[in-house]
Amino acid sequence: MNNNIIAPENLVYQKSSLVKDNVMHYCPGCNHGTVHRMIAEVIEEMGMQDNTLCACPVGCAVFLYKYIDVDTVESAHGRAPAIATAMKRLHPDKLVFTYQGDGDLSAIGAGETLHACNRGENIAIIFINNAIYGMTGGQMSPSTLEGMKTSTCPYGRDVALNGYPMKIANVLAELEGTCYVTRQSVHTAAAVRKTKKAIRKAFENSMAGKGTSIVEIVAACNAGWKMSPHEAHLWLEENMFPFYQLGDIKDK
Amino acid sequence: MAKVKGAVEVDVNRCKGCELCVFACPSKVLALSQSVNDKGYAYAYMKQPELCIGCASCAYMCPDGCIKVYKIKE
Ligand SMILES: Cc1ncc(C[n+]2csc(CCOP(=O)(O)OP(=O)(O)O)c2C)c(N)n1
Numbered sequence A: 001m002n003n004n005i006i007a008p009e010n011l012v013y014q015k016s017s018l019v020k021d022n023v024m025h026y027c028p029g030c031n032h033g034t035v036h037r038m039i040a041e042v043i044e045e046m047g048m049q050d051n052t053l054c055a056c057p058v059g060c061a062v063f064l065y066k067y068i069d070v071d072t073v074e075s076a077h078g079r080a081p082a083i084a085t086a087m088k089r090l091h092p093d094k095l096v097f098t099y100q101g102d103g104d105l106s107a108i109g110a111g112e113t114l115h116a117c118n119r120g121e122n123i124a125i126i127f128i129n130n131a132i133y134g135m136t137g138g139q140m141s142p143s144t145l146e147g148m149k150t151s152t153c154p155y156g157r158d159v160a161l162n163g164y165p166m167k168i169a170n171v172l173a174e175l176e177g178t179c180y181v182t183r184q185s186v187h188t189a190a191a192v193r194k195t196k197k198a199i200r201k202a203f204e205n206s207m208a209g210k211g212t213s214i215v216e217i218v219a220a221c222n223a224g225w226k227m228s229p230h231e232a233h234l235w236l237e238e239n240m241f242p243f244y245q246l247g248d249i250k251d252k
Numbered sequence B: 001m002a003k004v005k006g007a008v009e010v011d012v013n014r015c016k017g018c019e020l021c022v023f024a025c026p027s028k029v030l031a032l033s034q035s036v037n038d039k040g041y042a043y044a045y046m047k048q049p050e051l052c053i054g055c056a057s058c059a060y061m062c063p064d065g066c067i068k069v070y071k072i073k074e
């Protein structure tokens, strides 16, 4: 029966042709891959493959340039918004975006991020907030939740000692230079579709010169959280969403 | 009324067995295999193919883009 369904004329969905065929190094079930796929789909649908420049981060997504078939520059840790600033100013006709984790964007790169947003650079920032430094072994990041255990706060984040979890997207929304700040997720198929729409809007803003757009994706790092991918999504719903509430924070 | 029928094709050796598609499927079509692929992972397959509606939820969830979705109206 399935044999007559599986035919080229009946194909309704497959990975974007901009997602390369090499196997991504991410842990099984990692949300980075899902977001990469949506970025690739948006670029393909906008017909911008040859006119996109990505500033890649340091973090698990450091090899993004191997997976999405667009021109990329590998930034020093946290410096992607500075690289993207230069690229967009020199090539205003290009679609320019950064891809950054919470360690990259809100810890070492907090300065670059704040000032790029404050200057209103016409770039899109795709921000994967998994509340942890995934790549280096699950250390606490600025967005680690209160009480959340990581390798550098094994008894849970203590705000008296470590400070409060930072809602950096809300801070960035306060800056004049940002035009669109939204918080999304990719833990269900419906959420993945919404994230794709948000990425599209951010990319269109970059092209329209409206200012800086930030798409935060509240994501799971199942390996760092020491859970199965599905359990990590349940944990995300229960613990991350009450603090990092989903939805548009700013849209002007 | 036309009946919608779907089917999926999994790139077996690309699959890492994360199981997100299995949980995403509204019709409980998918399961992980007993055998393993070249990388040593159990991979997703259609355990109950007749139930597939071609909604693509599984493929949207797959981090690695391993799933192709097909759909027909009968
Ligand atoms: C200048 C510098 N300092 C520190 C590091 C070590 N380092 C590599 S990745 C990383 C944190 C990445 O965390 P995040 O941005 O949250 O991304 P994730 O891996 O979770 O996707 C750190 C501190 C580095 N590579 N360069």
Ligand code: SF4
Pocket (backbone or CB within 6 Å): A025, A026, A027, A029, A030, A031, A032, A060, A130, A134, A135, A220, A221, A222, A223, A224
């Ligand atoms: S360590 Fe976490 S963020 Fe990095 S690839 Fe694994 S699951 Fe993804």
Ligand code: SF4
Pocket (backbone or CB within 6 Å): B006, B007, B008, B024, B025, B026, B027, B028, B029, B030, B051, B052, B053, B054, B055, B056, B057, B058, B059, B069
């Ligand atoms: S296309 Fe929909 S019904 Fe078919 S296997 Fe995927 S999730 Fe299940």
